[in-house]
Amino acid sequence: MFFNSLAFAVFLPVVFFLYWFVFNKSKSTQNALLIVASYCFYSCWDWRFLFLLVFSTFLDYYTGIQIEKGKSERSRKFWFWLSILVNLGFLGVFKYYNFFAASFSELLNSVGIQASPILLSVILPVGISFYTFHGLSYVIDIYLKRIKAEYNFVDYSLFVSYFPLLVAGPIERATHLLPQVKVKREFNFQTAKEGVCQIIWGLVKKVVIADTCATYANAIFDNYTSMNSFSLILGAIYFAFQIYGDFSGYSDIALGVSKLFGLDLLRNFNYPYFSRDIAEFWRRWHISLSSWFRDYLYIPLGGSKGGIWMKIRNTFIIFVVSGFWHGANWTYLAWGFINAVYFLPLLLSNSNRNNIDEIHLKFNFDSVKVIISILSTFLITCVAWVFFRAKTITDALLYLKQIITNKQFYFQYLENDRYNYELLIIIGLFVLIEWNNRNKVEPLSGKGNMLKIVIAIAAIIALGTFSDYKEFIYFQF
Amino acid sequence: MKRFLIYLSKILVLLVLVSVLLDGFYTYAFFQAKNRGKAEAVFNSVQQKYDVVFLGSSRANNHFVAQLFQDKGIKSFNYGMSGGHLFEASLMLKLMIKRKYVIKNIILEADLNLSSDDESEAVAAMFLPFIHNSEIIKKHFEYKEDFNELYYIPFYRYLKFGSSIGFREMFFSAIDKKTNAMDNLGFYPLVKHKNANMKNNIANLNPLPHNKYYEEIKNICKANNINFIAVMTPMCENVVGMNYFDKVKKAYPEIYNYENVVADDKYFSSCGHLNDAGAKMLTARILKDFFSK
Helix, strand or coil, X not given: CCCCCHHHHHHHHHHHHHHHHHCCCCHHHHHHHHHHHHXXXXXXXXXXXXXXXXXXXXXXXXXXXXXXXXXXXXXXXXXXXXXXXXXXXXXXXXXXXXXXXXXXXXXXXXXXXXXXXXXXXXXXXXXXXXXXXXXXXXXXXXXXXXXCCCCCHHHHHHHHHCHHHHCCCCCCCHHHHHHHXXXXXXXXXXXXXXXXXXXXXXHHHHHHHHHHHHHHHHXXXXXXXXXXXXXXXXXXXXXXXXXXXXXHHHHHHHHHHHHHCCCCCCCCCCCXXXXXXXXXXXXXXXXXXXXXXXXXXXXXXXXXXXXXXXXXXXXXXXXXXXXXXXXXXXXXXXXXXXXXXXXXXXXXXXXXXXXXCCCCCCCCHHHHHHHHHHHHHHHHHHHHHHHHHCCCXXXXXXXXXXXXXXXXCCCCECCCCCXXXXXXXXXXXXXXXXHHCCCCCCCCXXXXXXXXXXXXXXXXXXXXXXXXXXXXXXXXX | CHHHHHHHHHHHHHHHHHHHHHHHHHHHHHHCCCCCCHHHHHHCCCCXXXXXXXXXXXXXXXXXXXXXXXXXXXXXXXXXXXXXXXXXXXXXXXXXXXXXXXXXXXXXXXXXXXXCCCCCHHHHHHHHHHCCCCHHHHHHHCCCCCHHHHHHXXXXXXXXXXXXXXXXXXXXXHCCCCCCCCHHHHCXXXXXXXXXXXXXXXXXXXXXXXXXXXXXXXXXXXXXXXXXXXXXXXXXXXXXXXXXXXXXHHHCCCCEECCCCCCCHHHEEECCEECHHHHHHHHHHHHHHHHCC
16 A cells, blocks of 8 residues: 555545544544554555564564563563564565575685575565664663663554554654653644645655656666666666655655654655765755664764774764665665765764754855755765666666766657656756755645645646556665 | 644645646647647548548558558558557547548558457557547447546546656647657658567467457448458568467458568568568558559
8 A cells, every 4th residue: 555546545534534533532542543554554565464563563562571671681681682683583584585595605606616595485574674673773772771661562563563654664763752652642733734735745756756757767777778978867866866756755745644643753854965965965864764873883883982993984884784774785785885985085074064054055155165065965876876776786887887988968768758858847846846945844834835735736646657656665675 | 623624625625626627728738739649630630531541550550651552642541550459440440430531441450459459558548638528439438447537537537647648748739749640641660670679479369259349440441331451461580380360360351461471571670560661562562452453
C-alpha cells in the first residue's frame, strides 16, 4: 500500500474516522486502533513478514525490561547483547547474507579456489532497516540509562510499528515518540491542517518531481553508453531530484499523516540541496538516520575526542556503515566512502560546523560566494549519487568517464520518447518554490493557503506521473 | 473537528473543480489538434475521399508506401498506427465512416495482431480525449473494465494515460506542434539498423479463431460497400519455419499471405519491420496484384 495509491486514499480516512470518532475514549483505545491499522498496513506489503515485526517488537520490549531490571552488570550486558545480536542477526540474514556469501565466493575464486555460494532465496522484508533501528536505539538508550523501559506492550508496539513511519522512517527515538503515545491525543485543527498541507506537498514532490525525474533518469542511466556529456550531467541531476523528491516526499507524507493523528514525528529533511558544504548537507539530509549514526556509532566510537585522526577514522566508519545500511551492494559502500572523502577537507580545516546559520542572500560578494558554495555542494553530491544509482561501481566510473571524454553538449532524444530538456523547467520552478520557503516546513501553509493548495492539486493531477513509476526508492532499504 | 471537516470538504470540492476544469481544457486542446497523430486527425477531419486506405499496426504504418499508389493515380493514405492493435484500427474505420469518408478499398494488415483483441493502451488512449463527444468512441470502450472510471471521473483518462495524452501531448496539441505522423501520406519509412533485433519467436503465437475487431472491420466494409483486402506482411528470415502465418491462413482463408514476398534480411529494419526499400517492394507487389488493370 503506497502512500500515493488509491488503497491508501481509502485506508487513511477510515483510520482517521475510527480514531477520532470511535476509539477516542482513551489513549489505550487510540493506541490499540493505531496498532491494528499499522499491522493491516504492513500486511498489505507482505503478511508473512508480520511475524518478524511482532517478534522484533517483543524481543526489544522484553530485553528492555530485563536490562532495566538486571541486578548485575553481567545480567544487563547479557540482555543487551542478546537484543543487539538478534536484531542485527535478522538484518544480516535478510539483507546482507547473500551479499557476503557471493562476495566471499568471488574472493575465493579470484585466488583460484573454486567455490559456489549457497544463496538464500529470501525477499527483503519491507522496512526491516527502519524498525530494527527503532528497536536498537530503544535498547541502547535503556542500557545507557538514558531512558526507562516501557512496560506497556501496546504503547511500545505502537512506537515500533506506527504505520506512517513503519516502512521508510523517519527513524524515531523513544525519547521523542514514546512520551507522545503515553497520553491521550486531543484533536487540534491547526496541527491537522498543517498535516494536510504537508501531505499534499509530499505528493507534489513524489508524483510531480520524483516520478517524472525517474523516467528521465532511468532512460539516461540505463543507456549511458549512448548518451552524450550533457545528457549524462542531466541524468545525474534528474536522479538527485528523483531521490530527494521520492524520499523527502515520503517523509512529508508520513509526517503529515501523523499530524492528523496528533503525533509529531522527527523532521527528516531540511532543504538539503541548499547546503553550503557537505557537513551542512548531512545535517539536512535524512536527518533521523544521520543523527542515529552520530548518537549510536560516532559518539560511542569516541566521536571527535582523541584528535583529528580519530575524528577522521570515525567519520569514515559512519559513512561507510551508512552506505552499507542502504543496501548490500558495493555501490552503496562507494557512495558512503565518497561522502566521507568529501568530509575530509572540512575535518582537516576544522570547518565542518561553519555553516550552521540560516542562509540570507543580498546583493553583495558574500552572497555570490554562498551561491557558488551551494552549487558546488550540489555538484559533488550529484557525483556521489551516480555511484548510488549505478548498478555497479564500474558502471558509475564509466558514466563519469563518459561525461569527461564525450565532450558533446546538445539535447538528446531519450528512450522514454522525450527530449531531456523538458523537465528542467519543472525542476527550476520546484527549486524556486523551495528556496522561497526554506524557512518553513512546507510551502503550502500560511498566507494564500487555499490558492496554493489549488495550484498544488493542479500540478499533481496535470504534471504528475502516474502510469510509469510508483515505488518509493527507500522501501527497498 | 468541525472546522477541519469543512476545510477538508473545501479541498475535496477544489479537487473536483480543478479536475473538471483541467479535463475541459485538455479536451479543448485535443480538439484543436490536426498535425499530431492520426487519431486526432481523423476525429477533427471532415469528409475525405480515398481509393485506398491502409489500416493496421506499425507493420502497416512502416510497410505500405501510399505514395506508390498515389503515383498511379490511386488516392490513398496510410492510417496504420505504430503500436496499435486491431481494436484501434476498427475504431479508426468507424470514425471515418461517421465522418462520411468515401473509401473504395481498405487494405488491412492482419497477421500478428490477430492473436489478440485487446487494445493497445498507449494508442487507444489517443482516442480518449473525445470520449464524451463521440458515441462511437464511447461504445467502442464500453466493454473495457475501467470504462466507468474513464468516462465518469473527470481527468482520470488524462491521468492514467499521462505518457500518451498527458500534459506534454496536450501542450504540443495546444501550440499545434507538428509531428511526422501525417507526412508521406501516413507512411513512416524505416532504415536498416546496424544492431537491429533480427530475432522474433512467434512459434507459440496463435491467431484467435474469431478476432472480434477483425470481424468488425470486415463487417463495416461489407455494410459500406468497401472492398476489403486483408494481407499478412513479411517478417525476417529468423521466423521461417514457425508456422504462424499458416495458422492464420487456416483460420482466415481470405487473408492474402505476403509473408515471403520480401525474404532477404537486408530489406528489414528489424525482424518484424521492413525498411524503406523492403516496404516499396511489398507495396509494388500489392499494387500489381490488386490494382493493375
